[in-house]
Amino acid sequence: MTDLMDIAAVARLTGLTSRALRFYEGRGLVAPLRTASGRRLFGRDELARLHRIITLKRAGFSLSQIERLLNDRPVDLAPLLRAQIAVLDEQAQGLAQARAHLATALSRIDRGEPLDAATLCSLIRTGDIDMDQEKWKNVTDRYMSAQAEADxxxxxxxxxxxxxxxxxxxxxxxxxxxxxxxxxxxxxxxxxxxxxxxxxxxxxxxxxxxxxxxxxxxxxxxxxxxxxxxxxxxxxxxxxxxxxxxxxxxxxxx
Structure with missing residues (x-):
């Protein structure tokens, strides 16, 4: 690996899109070098920082929270970690619901009931829709007032x-x-x-x-x-x- 890589190479290495890398740069999370022509070059320190961002995002931290952590600004981690555990618990509940839908389909097969592809897909889609709506509500609840949701x-x-x-x-x-x-x-x-x-x-x-x-x-x-x-x-x-x-x-x- 060379000391400096362009954005395409970093995208391949990290699995991030070029758009995501530019977005992180715009947020000040990374600061790649720029050539005279404006080409972005990422060094080892920026790569290490990107891997930390990916790890923290997988744990459910928001970009604002990640920014504070990476910049060594004071962060009260206890409520932050409790909130992330709550998010993971919700995700686990969603997975449990999806498993329940598949188990229902399997039980119908075990009882000798016919189950064609259309019925199976319908069961799975129902679970996906329920999970998707719950995720969307978790997001909108943060930004919508009670009055807005009622409206x-x-x-x-x-x-x-x-x-x-x-x-x-x-x-x-x-x-x-x-x-x-x-x-x-x-x-x-x-x-x-x-x-x-x-x-x-x-x-x-x-x-x-x-x-x-x-x-x-x-x-x-x-x-x-x-x-x-x-x-x-x-x-x-x-x-x-x-x-x-x-x-x-x-x-x-x-």
């Missing part, structure tokens, strides 16, 4: 009867993927403005029923996306959210 519950009934949630989600996935592919992009550019207008158009059904508490909660949730993206896969990357926020600031300033 969201009320808003579900205010959506049009023919509102197609699946199609709506597919539109968001398509838009955010196109933005991600286009980045980096000047927030003041014509293309950035077009993306922003499309974002606002898709946001219209939400804004039609959103209360101030809901808007504040969602904004806080995605402003802190780096804190929870390891626990639950976000609908878009932190880069996409930062880009949309930047374009919004350009619009407000203009």
């Amino acid at each position: 969201f519950a009320d808003a579900q009934g205010a959506l049009p009867a023919d509102f197609d949630q699946a199609a709506y989600g597919a539109q968001w996935a398509d838009l955010t993927a196109r933005i991600d592919d286009a980045l980096p992009l000047d927030p003041a550019s014509v293309q950035a403005g077009a993306f922003y207008d499309e974002w606002q158009a898709l946001l219209a059904p939400f804004m039609a029923v959103a209360t101030p508490a809901m808007t504040q909660g969602v904004t806080q949730l995605y402003d802190n996306i780096g804190e929870w993206q390891a626990e639950h896969t976000p609908p878009f990357s932190a880069d996409v959210w930062a880009f949309i926020r930047a374009v919004g600031q350009v619009r407000q300033a203009g």
